Amino acid sequence: MKNDFLKKSKIPVFLMVLAVVMNNGCSNSESRSGNNLEELTNDASAEIRNTVQTSEIAVEQPPFTEGIFPCNDCHSEMVPNPVRRELVDMHDDISAIFDHDSENRWCLDCHDMNNRDSLKLASGKLLDFKESYKLCGQCHGEKLRDWKVGVHGKRTGEWNGKKEYLLCVHCHNPHSPRFKPLTPEPPPVRQEDIN
């Protein structure tokens, strides 16, 4: 009966994983430190793992600018330059708006120098763009915690079932995260204007 139900509704694996995560009060693999340290040292030298398959939360596709991904299409041909600088030839549109602790941070604090198709945690661990929330959570831990339980940010779908999350970067431009003002919809008709 139970199996039947699962088969019929084709619940994706990540949702079940999510359910487990929620039941454990948000503990994820990072808190099981034993394996983790090993994993980290392995990972630092290893090629990027395809973290999408291990993604624990159902998210929408990251909002890339048209035609910009995979980054390696261009970057694999280039010799990486690790010197902190303001970009002028390429990505100057990002330099122009960059406002995310810009005094202390630049591209390679979040993007990996050797594999541009992945992000990088402070630990050196590589990260798929689909899991960018982990990167954000390094500084905004409280927000990450609220997001995981669906309290910060938007969820759509079913209140008692399958839900879809937006990534942090769907609402906050990672290079300029402050929420931008919106044009309001029209106010209601005034009583005196009703015929």
Added chain:
Amino acid sequence: MKKDNSRRSFLKNISLATFSALALSGCDMKAVDEFLQDNFRILTKEEKDVIVKNLEVKYKEKYGKEFHVSDKPAMDGVSFGYALDLSRCVGCRRCVYACVKENNQSRDPQIQWIQVLQMEKEKGIDFAHSTIHYNPETVPEPGHFYVPVQCQQCENPPCVKVCPVKATWKEEDGIVVVDYNWCIGCRYCMAACPYGARHFNWGEPNIPKEELNTEMHYLGNRPRMKGVVEKCTFCIQRTREGKYPACVEICPVGARKFGNLLDPNSEVRYILKNKRVLVLKQELNTQPKFYYFFGV
């Protein structure tokens, strides 16, 4: 006593006679059925099913589209709760219009179940100094915050108490509903509601045919008539099917949260446990199940 009885049966016979006359004169029997229909709450499942089927036919004739009218009852073990993050809402009114569309509210004369109040940060929550007519280029406006107000789905609803014909009541899952067929339009409930959440159809409601939402619930977003009261039902046609209300899904800042208060793992329960929460006009003991919180 006996006299009384005979007077009653006399009246009964008159009305019967009138209706048979109507029926004979070719008047729509369905309209007569509808007129004689009992209060929705005391109907059997079978009777309800017939009624909603008839409505589907009637709406199809009227609007030329297929409709689905549900009479789905409350789920067991569910009590709905809503939470709105006052530290996030920017007052953009996306929720207002998503609600109008989802719930088939009249465009002209205009009816809106959600009202977004703009307040001054310096004054705090102060209805007397709030406005719903703010209209700047962009929101949020500096020094202001926003309090969207809709039916608070009170545990102790004053509107239900005052209705002289019991046309409005609280369902098992906590949603306060109106049987539009039973409402006599006296508007006592509007006077009793401390949140201004009930709205009256002073004129014939108007909705462009192509914008009608065809997924309906008898107690929710089916088209209303002139002379009846309506209000937010937590999108009963959506939430009883497991979906989030329309306002939750549209809000661009994710300020709106919805779920089952009886489920300790729900978003609303997390908020009640971990955040600073308030209800509007707590002193009136209406016990709203619409909570405002500060997510920061």
